[in-house]
Amino acid sequence: MRSLLVIIALGFSMAIMISVPAGIVANQETTQNLNAYYNKAVSQMEQQLTLITCTNSSSSTSSSSGGSFPGGGSIIGFARLGGQTIYMNESIVMAAISKISGVDAIAPKIEVGEGWTTKTLTSRFNGITFTFNASSYTVEGVPLNSSLIDNYSILPTNITAGRNLQQGDTGVVVLSQNNTHYFGGVGVGGEVKINETNFKVVGVHAEAGSLLFMGGQGSDVGTLYMNITNAQAATGHTGEISELDVYAKNSSTTLVNAIANDISTDFPTFHVTTELDQLQRTEDIYNSTVAADNISQMQTVAFQEIIVSILATCLIVLFVMMYTVRERTREIGTLKAIGFSNWNVMSQFILEGILLSLAAGIVGIGIGIVAAPTLSGLLLPLSSPFARNTSGSGGTGFGVGGAGYVVRGTPSATALVGNATPVLGPELMLLALAGAIVLGALGSLYPAWRASRTRPAEAMRYE
Amino acid sequence: MSEVILKTEGLSKTFVMGKRKISALSGLNLQVNKGEFIAIMGPSGSGKTTLLNVLGCLDKPTSGKAILDNVDVAKLPENKLCEIRRNKIGFIFQTFNLLPYLNAIENVELPMETTKKSNSERKKRAHELLELVGLSGREEHRPQRLSAGEQQRVAIARALANDPAIVLADEPTGNLDTKNKFEIVRLLGKLNIDQGTTIIMVTHDGQIATHTERVLLLNDGKITKERQGILLTKKKLMCPYCGGKIHPSDERCPSCKKRL
Numbered sequence A: 001m002r003s004l005l006v007i008i009a010l011g012f013s014m015a016i017m018i019s020v021p022a023g024i025v026a027n028q029e030t031t032q033n034l035n036a037y038y039n040k041a042v043s044q045m046e047q048q049l050t051l052i053t054c055t056n057s058s059s060s061t062s063s064s065s066g067g068s069f070p071g072g073g074s075i076i077g078f079a080r081l082g083g084q085t086i087y088m089n090e091s092i093v094m095a096a097i098s099k100i101s102g103v104d105a106i107a108p109k110i111e112v113g114e115g116w117t118t119k120t121l122t123s124r125f126n127g128i129t130f131t132f133n134a135s136s137y138t139v140e141g142v143p144l145n146s147s148l149i150d151n152y153s154i155l156p157t158n159i160t161a162g163r164n165l166q167q168g169d170t171g172v173v174v175l176s177q178n179n180t181h182y183f184g185g186v187g188v189g190g191e192v193k194i195n196e197t198n199f200k201v202v203g204v205h206a207e208a209g210s211l212l213f214m215g216g217q218g219s220d221v222g223t224l225y226m227n228i229t230n231a232q233a234a235t236g237h238t239g240e241i242s243e244l245d246v247y248a249k250n251s252s253t254t255l256v257n258a259i260a261n262d263i264s265t266d267f268p269t270f271h272v273t274t275e276l277d278q279l280q281r282t283e284d285i286y287n288s289t290v291a292a293d294n295i296s297q298m299q300t301v302a303f304q305e306i307i308v309s310i311l312a313t314c315l316i317v318l319f320v321m322m323y324t325v326r327e328r329t330r331e332i333g334t335l336k337a338i339g340f341s342n343w344n345v346m347s348q349f350i351l352e353g354i355l356l357s358l359a360a361g362i363v364g365i366g367i368g369i370v371a372a373p374t375l376s377g378l379l380l381p382l383s384s385p386f387a388r389n390t391s392g393s394g395g396t397g398f399g400v401g402g403a404g405y406v407v408r409g410t411p412s413a414t415a416l417v418g419n420a421t422p423v424l425g426p427e428l429m430l431l432a433l434a435g436a437i438v439l440g441a442l443g444s445l446y447p448a449w450r451a452s453r454t455r456p457a458e459a460m461r462y463e
Numbered sequence B: 001m002s003e004v005i006l007k008t009e010g011l012s013k014t015f016v017m018g019k020r021k022i023s024a025l026s027g028l029n030l031q032v033n034k035g036e037f038i039a040i041m042g043p044s045g046s047g048k049t050t051l052l053n054v055l056g057c058l059d060k061p062t063s064g065k066a067i068l069d070n071v072d073v074a075k076l077p078e079n080k081l082c083e084i085r086r087n088k089i090g091f092i093f094q095t096f097n098l099l100p101y102l103n104a105i106e107n108v109e110l111p112m113e114t115t116k117k118s119n120s121e122r123k124k125r126a127h128e129l130l131e132l133v134g135l136s137g138r139e140e141h142r143p144q145r146l147s148a149g150e151q152q153r154v155a156i157a158r159a160l161a162n163d164p165a166i167v168l169a170d171e172p173t174g175n176l177d178t179k180n181k182f183e184i185v186r187l188l189g190k191l192n193i194d195q196g197t198t199i200i201m202v203t204h205d206g207q208i209a210t211h212t213e214r215v216l217l218l219n220d221g222k223i224t225k226e227r228q229g230i231l232l233t234k235k236k237l238m239c240p241y242c243g244g245k246i247h248p249s250d251e252r253c254p255s256c257k258k259r260l
Helices: A002-047 A090-098 A146-151 A216-220 A228-235 A253-266 A275-327 A329-337 A342-379 A413-417 A426-452 A456-461 B048-055 B078-088 B104-112 B119-132 B148-160 B178-195 B206-210 B230-235
Strands: A049-055 A057-059 A077-080 A083-086 A103-114 A117-122 A129-134 A137-142 A159-162 A172-176 A191-194 A197-205 A222-227 A243-249 A271-274 B004-017 B020-033 B037-041 B063-068 B089-092 B166-170 B199-202 B214-219 B222-228
Touching: A002 A275, A002 A342, A002 A426, A083 A103, A090 A103, A090 A243, A090 A253, A103 A146, A103 A228, A137 A228, A197 A228, A222 A228, A243 A253, A253 A271, A271 A275, A275 A329, A275 A342, A275 A426, A329 A342, A329 A456, A329 B078, A342 A426, A342 B078, B004 B048, B020 B048, B020 B063, B020 B222, B037 B048, B037 B178, B037 B206, B048 B063, B048 B166, B048 B199, B078 B089, B089 B148, B104 B119, B104 B148, B119 B148, B148 B166, B148 B178, B178 B199, B178 B206, B178 B230
Parallel strands: A137 A222, A172 A197, B037 B199, B037 B214, B089 B166, B166 B199
Antiparallel strands: A049 A243, A049 A271, A057 A083, A077 A083, A103 A137, A103 A243, A117 A129, A159 A197, A172 A222, A191 A197, B004 B020, B004 B063, B214 B222
16 A cells, blocks of 8 residues: 555656656657648648738838839828838839739739827937827728639638628728727728728728737737728828739749849839748747747756656655665565575665666556646646747737638647647657666665665564 | 584673673583584573574674584674575574565575575475475465464475575574464474474473473573483483383374373
8 A cells, every 4th residue: 555655656756757758749749840831831832822922111211212113103101110101003013013924913902001190108218208190090902803812812811790801892891800999899880981981891800910020010000901992092092002912823932032033123112022931931930939949948947857856756766665674674684594695685675666666657657648748738837839829819820821821810820730749659658667767776776775784683683 | 423513612792782791692612413403491681592693693703613514604704694594594583584475485485596596496395395394285375374383384494495504493482372382393393303404492481492302501691501302202212201112203102191
């Protein structure tokens, strides 16, 4: 009964010893899965479609550079945090880009900040007060063309009420959850007024952040989707665009880069990113921040925990064997009286220590099989590299989903690849048994030595 | 003249208890011939157990010689002593000292664990010994399922495992009821007659001591008296009471019916 309790206690210690590495292994597996997923996504993309996004947002120091693009479309820019958005003539840009070979489809878009209010901010350092304009919501005009809607991801993805936009929609909007309050809590079927134009609300979507923006952009300034023509008219940018998605079909990375290069040459002010760039950047950020930090931190914690559980195992074996040796003094005396040498006695007790911890090792493996995920979850607070993610909308997870396109706000990568569950593989089990043997021998070394030193004449008198 | 198996010369053992010195053995001289069955009696504190411990190489004498099978064990280092204990001495204890988690035959095999005997040899020998002590068929029983007398029989079988030159029994009947006491001492007598085993038995029970060949009285670490036991008369096949003819296995004299 007592030895059973000891074995169970030891078993727990050993279960911890093996569950922690199991957690680490699972983590590495998750990372690998993620990388594999990424690679798969890239190869799929190369085979199917490639998105090239062009936004025309110049840096804050080059507000005049907008004038240099060919065709000299009208430029209306206004301040945005960190830069200016430059609006270009839609037909000129479309005509120029559609001529580039390899381009399959173009989705012109317009993004305009609206609901401007003046905000003041007092510096905490020198007391100087800044006054600046800030927009309350963003109007996003997208082309409601069925071939674009069907084949590419241009509409909001997470509709929470009503319906999404569809071909031929005019005078209607899909509101963001984030800006319903700005329009007085309006819902589906209600109306919103943008500048002087009224629009009917047909749906509400939930904003999802992306890792690239850490959820910042969409968190309080929601995006309102509507027909591009409506958006141009309502915002006073008739015939103008601020952004366009260019799709290349059946194209290789080389071709995508060539197209991106052509666009950059034609429109030097465009900020051109390919989907591959985004994926790459996403992965870089993942590797450099989330994963590297977590994994190294986790490995430190794991290392400490493994050391502690090794010490605990050794100490338990030590104390139990000390107790056993003391309790069995007479037996040791008897063994010596019938001709056991010091070494015979010592090896006998070391063997017992090994058997004890081996039994505990088997119990530990049993516990580990059942409870490794729980244990490693408890012991490794950052067991998942995505522990900070609340997967799904609003999370900071990055999307590598969809049929090979970057779709902002898709469920996080964790949801897509899944976190690997800590599982005790055969290697870990063997390692646990080997560890049990070593620790059992180590822990019983001193008690066994004490046993071997027992003087038989005195041991016989011991009660 | 029979062969001397054990001889002590001026054997002394002094224990130091704080500042006091206690002399347990003081110049003890003893000679035991091969095939003898000797009882050592004496009041408590007379040095019986100390003598047995020194003879059994469990303790070292302070001075004097203890020559066992032509080797002076008083001067041997510990690693040699353990070989002597293994090969030349068989121990029987008052409390049997069987290992509770081993069954009868495993307990008997235990002293052979540290020898070069093969597994099958050990098994065979252990079976023979258990048969010799009358425990055939009880091989698989653990000590807790055996009676006290049976446990001591297993212990006797264990003591004989390595064919010792001498068997040392420390109060072997001390924990037994009257019936079992006599059974055990007769078993020892039978082994002595049939197998020629040399036995030194420490006891404080006079009746038990009488069942040996020679009874030595120990007092203050010295042998002070010596008398004959019944076993000697059995060996001479003569009843000590009526002088009639007896057989060694007889419990009572066939002529005068007195208990032997």
